[in-house]
Amino acid sequence: MLTERLCKACRSFASIHPVGPCDTCGRHLPVDAGVCRPCRKQATLIAGPANKTTVDVSVAAVTGHQLRFLIGHPGRIRHGHADAPGRTAAPRAVRARPRWIQLLLFDIPRDLSRVSAQLPPVDAGLAERLQAEAGKLAELRGWSPRTLSLTQRGLRILAAVHGPGEPVRASTVRQLTARNMPFPHIIDVLAAVGVLDDDRPDTLALWLDEQLAGLPDQIRAELDTWLGIRRNGGPRRRPRSRRTIVRDVYSIRTFLADAGNRYSTLRQVTRDDIARWLASRPGPSRPQDASTLRSLFGTLKAERLIFANPARGIRVGRRNPSVPVPLPAHLLTAIADAAGNDPALRAVVALVGVHALLPGQIRHLRTDQIDLPALRLDPEGIDRPLDEFTADAIRRYLDFRDTRWPATASPYLLVTRKTAHTGEPVSRFWMNRLFRNLPVTTEQLRDDRIVEEALAGRADPLHLAAVFGFGPRTGLRYAQAACPGPLPDSPVSAEEPARRRYPPGRS
Numbered sequence: 356m357l358t359e360r361l362c363k364a365c366r367s368f369a370s371i372h373p374v375g376p377c378d379t380c381g382r383h384l385p386v387d388a389g390v391c392r393p394c395r396k397q398a399t400l401i402a403g404p405a406n407k408t409t410v411d412v413s414v415a416a417v418t419g420h421q422l423r424f425l426i427g428h429p430g431r432i433r434h435g436h437a438d439a440p441g442r443t444a445a446p447r448a449v450r451a452r453p454r455w456i457q458l459l460l461f462d463i464p465r466d467l468s469r470v471s472a473q474l475p476p477v478d479a480g481l482a483e484r485l486q487a488e489a490g491k492l493a494e495l496r497g498w499s500p501r502t503l504s505l506t507q508r509g510l511r512i513l514a515a516v517h518g519p520g521e522p523v524r525a526s527t528v529r530q531l532t533a534r535n536m537p538f539p540h541i542i543d544v545l546a547a548v549g550v551l552d553d554d555r556p557d558t559l560a561l562w563l564d565e566q567l568a569g570l571p572d573q574i575r576a577e578l579d580t581w582l583g584i585r586r587n588g589g590p591r592r593r594p595r596s597r598r599t600i601v602r603d604v605y606s607i608r609t610f611l612a613d614a615g616n617r618y619s620t621l622r623q624v625t626r627d628d629i630a631r632w633l634a635s636r637p638g639p640s641r642p643q644d645a646s647t648l649r650s651l652f653g654t655l656k657a658e659r660l661i662f663a664n665p666a667r668g669i670r671v672g673r674r675n676p677s678v679p680v681p682l683p684a685h686l687l688t689a690i691a692d693a694a695g696n697d698p699a700l701r702a703v704v705a706l707v708g709v710h711a712l713l714p715g716q717i718r719h720l721r722t723d724q725i726d727l728p729a730l731r732l733d734p735e736g737i738d739r740p741l742d743e744f745t746a747d748a749i750r751r752y753l754d755f756r757d758t759r760w761p762a763t764a765s766p767y768l769l770v771t772r773k774t775a776h777t778g779e780p781v782s783r784f785w786m787n788r789l790f791r792n793l794p795v796t797t798e799q800l801r802d803d804r805i806v807e808e809a810l811a812g813r814a815d816p817l818h819l820a821a822v823f824g825f826g827p828r829t830g831l832r833y834a835q836a837a838c839p840g841p842l843p844d845s846p847v848s849a850e851e852p853a854r855r856r857y858p859p860g861r862s
Contacts, residue, residue: 809837
């Protein structure tokens with residue numbers, strides 16, 4: 356069992372020779388006549404036992420050195436030596452980055468249970484950069500002094516066991532959660548410095564592997580191409596959200612299982628196969644299933660993985676949209692009573708019930724998009740006046756936010772315990788939980804507001820589109836829900852032929 360960092364011969368060599376640059380390998384080690392002992396030993400190994408006196412020390416620069424076990428921390432080696440009287444040691448060259456990195460012989464998980472934050476860092480430069488970046492992020496995002504202290508302590512522990520140029524794995528950082536150290540904050544600091552190796556498992560990829568298990572290899576390769584473009588985007592294609600990808604796979608997984616049992620590649624799928632499968636699907640999900648298949652085969656055709664698109668030209672009936680209806684008075688009273696004691700719910704109800712904002716718009720609404728003195732609201736570039744009820748709800752929530760999280764620097768209006776100091780918007784789950792015990796949903800409350808505006812504005816779809824920022828088709832849907840039958844002031848009656856509704860020469 357090794358108990359010393361160097362063997363006895365190396366210790367003896369280091370005690371009688373000064374440290375200097377080796378003429379063969381260029382490292383700063385104890386040298387004799389300009390050559391270190393590892394290079395001499397490598398040269399004698401190459402020369403063989405019969406040529407001990409005729410040794411070419413330059414061969415070590417070509418053949419390398421024997422691997423050795425490093426006892427201790429890399430980068431903390433200091434060779435002590437006894438200088439001869441009157442001899443001055445050669446000055447040590449200073450380099451910003453090391454020319455070599457100690458390679459790992461065994462890639463095993465690090466155990467941080469016995470590592471203390473009081474240990475000196477292996478790379479002092481890296482430790483300084485980590486501490487400086489932690490202070491910068493703490494000031495930018497409003498971390499509390501305790502959060503900053505725990506983050507810096509975790510960074511000191513990591514700096515004590517990672518050498519120069521060695522990335523820090525996220526799985527290693529995860530061990531610090533047992534000591535109540537903030538994992539997300541430490542990850543953000545490491546990512547900002549550029550030393551993070553994010554080895555956390557891709558949960559979506561694991562889920563896809565589970566759902567698509569058992570398919571032929573060729574079909575799985577074709578699906579991977581489609582899913583890769585859905586996840587990461589491509590030329591003239593934007594990446595889709597995780598929720599959309601999960602919905603698409605759920606939509607066609609039975610079709611893929613049937614195709615995998617009969618075919619070895621999606622090139623063999625015919626138009627009749629798609630039509631037969633769509634005919635067996637439930638009516639409400641059939642339009643979404645057909646859309647997903649068109650996306651799949653359209654992408655494969657664009658990537659030249661199939662010869663023809665079997666889903667091209669297949670049409671199914673559109674899904675009947677829900678009819679927006681106004682809410683009864685007792686439900687609106689129940690919402691008002693519930694929002695009276697919750698500042699966050701009151702602000703959300705005001706933004707939905709007065710301005711008909713979507714939940715995603717509310718989650719990403721920033722404080723710089725709200726002008727309380729001028730009573731203006733500008734979500735996603737739609738400048739609109741801010742009524743006094745909504746302004747009062749926002750003021751109350753801002754007072755609650757300043758009391759609950761006085762040091763937060765989040766740019767978003769709504770914050771939670773997890774997002775107050777991370778700079779991220781609130782989650783969709785948090786929004787849904789606000790309305791969990793209410794008799795209506797955000798969609799129903801939004802529909803009630805738009806129908807009310809349609810009744811007040813004589814059911815003009817263009818007016819609704821301009822006020823709420825959606826398209827004319829959506830405005831027509833709400834206008835027809837407010838006034839069933841022909842629209843008011845329409846010059847054409849319901850009995851008049853449809854061909855007279857358009858000017859001559861247009862279809």
